[in-house]
Amino acid sequence: MDAERDVLKLLHYVEETAPNLNKKYPRTFWASMKVCVGSMPEEAQKLLLLAAMCEGPSVPEEVLRIMCESTKLLRGAAFNKLRNDLEQKSLVVIDTQVLPWADAISQLTQRRWSLHRLQKQFLRHEMSQEAEAFADMFLGESGDDADMLDTEDAKLFKVLCALYFEKSLAKRAAAKWGISFRNFSERRRLAIEPLEWLIQNHSDQSSYHLARKVLLEYVCNEQAEDNDIARLLRLPRSAAATCWALETMWWITEKSMVSDGEKSIISALVHLLGEGIDRNSREKALRVLVNLAAKATASQRIRLATYPGLMDGIVNVLNRFQTEAEVVNLYKQQELATRIFNFLASEEENKARIVDFPFALDVLVRCILKDDAVASPELQEDASVTLAIVARANATQTKRKIIEFPGVLGGLVKLLNKDEAPHAQQCAASALAYLSVNVGEHNNRRVAQYPYALSGLVNLLFKDQSPVSQMWAAWALTNLSVEEKNRREIVEFPYALPRFVRLLGKDESPDVQKWCASALAMLALDEQCNRKIADFPDALAGLVNLLYKEKALQVQTWAAWALSNLSADPQTMAQISKFPDAVRRIKELTLQP
Numbered sequence: 001m002d003a004e005r006d007v008l009k010l011l012h013y014v015e016e017t018a019p020n021l022n023k024k025y026p027r028t029f030w031a032s033m034k035v036c037v038g039s040m041p042e043e044a045q046k047l048l049l050l051a052a053m054c055e056g057p058s059v060p061e062e063v064l065r066i067m068c069e070s071t072k073l074l075r076g077a078a079f080n081k082l083r084n085d086l087e088q089k090s091l092v093v094i095d096t097q098v099l100p101w102a103d104a105i106s107q108l109t110q111r112r113w114s115l116h117r118l119q120k121q122f123l124r125h126e127m128s129q130e131a132e133a134f135a136d137m138f139l140g141e142s143g144d145d146a147d148m149l150d151t152e153d154a155k156l157f158k159v160l161c162a163l164y165f166e167k168s169l170a171k172r173a174a175a176k177w178g179i180s181f182r183n184f185s186e187r188r189r190l191a192i193e194p195l196e197w198l199i200q201n202h203s204d205q206s207s208y209h210l211a212r213k214v215l216l217e218y219v220c221n222e223q224a225e226d227n228d229i230a231r232l233l234r235l236p237r238s239a240a241a242t243c244w245a246l247e248t249m250w251w252i253t254e255k256s257m258v259s260d261g262e263k264s265i266i267s268a269l270v271h272l273l274g275e276g277i278d279r280n281s282r283e284k285a286l287r288v289l290v291n292l293a294a295k296a297t298a299s300q301r302i303r304l305a306t307y308p309g310l311m312d313g314i315v316n317v318l319n320r321f322q323t324e325a326e327v328v329n330l331y332k333q334q335e336l337a338t339r340i341f342n343f344l345a346s347e348e349e350n351k352a353r354i355v356d357f358p359f360a361l362d363v364l365v366r367c368i369l370k371d372d373a374v375a376s377p378e379l380q381e382d383a384s385v386t387l388a389i390v391a392r393a394n395a396t397q398t399k400r401k402i403i404e405f406p407g408v409l410g411g412l413v414k415l416l417n418k419d420e421a422p423h424a425q426q427c428a429a430s431a432l433a434y435l436s437v438n439v440g441e442h443n444n445r446r447v448a449q450y451p452y453a454l455s456g457l458v459n460l461l462f463k464d465q466s467p468v469s470q471m472w473a474a475w476a477l478t479n480l481s482v483e484e485k486n487r488r489e490i491v492e493f494p495y496a497l498p499r500f501v502r503l504l505g506k507d508e509s510p511d512v513q514k515w516c517a518s519a520l521a522m523l524a525l526d527e528q529c530n531r532k533i534a535d536f537p538d539a540l541a542g543l544v545n546l547l548y549k550e551k552a553l554q555v556q557t558w559a560a561w562a563l564s565n566l567s568a569d570p571q572t573m574a575q576i577s578k579f580p581d582a583v584r585r586i587k588e589l590t591l592q593p
Helices: 002-017 027-038 042-052 061-070 076-088 117-126 128-138 152-164 167-177 186-201 205-221 226-234 239-253 260-271 279-295 298-305 310-318 324-345 348-356 360-368 377-390 396-404 408-416 422-435 440-449 453-460 467-480 484-492 496-502 510-523 527-535 539-546 553-566 570-577 582-590
Strands: 093-098 109-114
Touching: 027 117, 042 061, 042 076, 042 117, 042 128, 061 076, 061 109, 061 152, 061 186, 076 093, 117 128, 128 167, 152 167, 152 186, 152 205, 186 205, 186 239, 205 226, 205 239, 226 239, 226 260, 239 279, 260 279, 260 310, 279 298, 279 310, 279 324, 298 310, 298 324, 298 348, 310 324, 310 360, 324 348, 324 360, 324 377, 348 360, 348 377, 348 396, 360 377, 360 408, 377 396, 377 408, 377 422, 396 408, 396 422, 396 440, 408 422, 408 453, 422 440, 422 453, 422 467, 440 453, 440 467, 440 484, 453 467, 453 496, 467 484, 467 510, 484 496, 484 510, 484 527, 496 510, 496 539, 510 527, 510 539, 510 553, 527 539, 527 553, 527 570, 539 553, 539 570, 553 570, 553 582, 570 582
Parallel strands: none
Antiparallel strands: 093 109
16 A cells, blocks of 8 residues: 555646656656665666766767766776666666778677657656756866866867867866867767777877867867877777768868868878778778868869879779688779769869870779679669769860770760669760761771771660660760761661651650751751651651741751751752741741741
């Protein structure tokens, strides 16, 4: 009877005092929490309250440990024992997570604590006085140890308070200690967690002190000294974690890099591309360089491409051979290396630089031609993107060097016919489209006559589910049609002309219509092709209909030029004249008198 009376009294108390309870979370939860927490030792209650005072879905155990040690709340052995007790009683959920900056072999891990929202609510409400006393002690407002925050360890402690405590307490900490930034977000915490891990998990004193210094500079001043970051990057034990922190910092700040002050960082990243570097650090360095090249301005990308050792490092990564155990990791590195090339190649000055750089074209072709049994499709696609981008060079000499390089046409045609990799097909078609412009009669013919090149492009015209592929194929065939000797081969190629006419239809993409009309315009310059086009069912009707396509002036113009070229044949001109208003509209669009 006494026990029943105590339970009823507790439930009545909960009903009167517990905030925001509803049917989904009945009052028995609050009552059971009160019984469970009240039965724990005082140290366990404090540790649980400390976790509840932290913001976010979870908090790294290292943060709680640093806070406990900095305030002499708990020491290592006591902390471990209480952690195990809390987990056993299901008061906290502790997950062991693989660190994102670790590789698949080392499997470095960290523990993260998480509490349910209602558990946090209970602890903050029921232990509000203890929480306030806790805050006063942590913030140095209790009158004791007022000057304890003058040491480096104390500075680290206060930074963690400002980053991890719930928002109101974090703002008090930032205001008291003059921490400049005001963004107490989960992304900020993600940026500094690799540095926290270095502080707690490395016996190497140099990395410990550097990591602490960089963390404090970044949080307190929203930036860190470049030389300090560079030194951390050059330390084998801290390179991968520092790369992850650096990439996250830049992602958060959306900062454009490659300033003169950051040369030391770039130099350290380039160093990580060299020989004797563990593969995890190299991969993380490549990720940072991809991020850097992506956010750089045009002038910065040009300077980055000329940075000593960078191009050598990328080519060396693409040129590496692998053991069976390393194959997946190496292909990922090579994918990242080609993406750096892609961003750098977007600048005209860099296109020629990549083409002329020793072994650059060679390694790109080898990436495309890798054995399908082991090659990464993403690597082949990224390498084909690089060739497609550099093929857009304005300089004719650069285009000629690409198209004449051994293996380039073979690699692109191979991808052009690879139906299981549609994006690679698009990239190959776009590369051939650009390589067919202003490269001379001989090279234009080389593309058209290369085995399976025309068949690959015509096959893409049948990819109704991919208008982009159809557009690039039609564009490439247009450029190949500039050369007289190619025109009859294209018109007579099986299904080429029927597909061009079919894609003039009203429901097709305007880009596809434009390039199909332009291809017909070029093909119509040949007398024999002219008659075949004019006699093909619906060809003239399809072009005439495009003369009136709304909001598509380029489509109208190319259709007009196709009809104008076809009208050079008197018989065709007579056929066109039968369409009402067609002749006037053709003259209007082609600016003919």
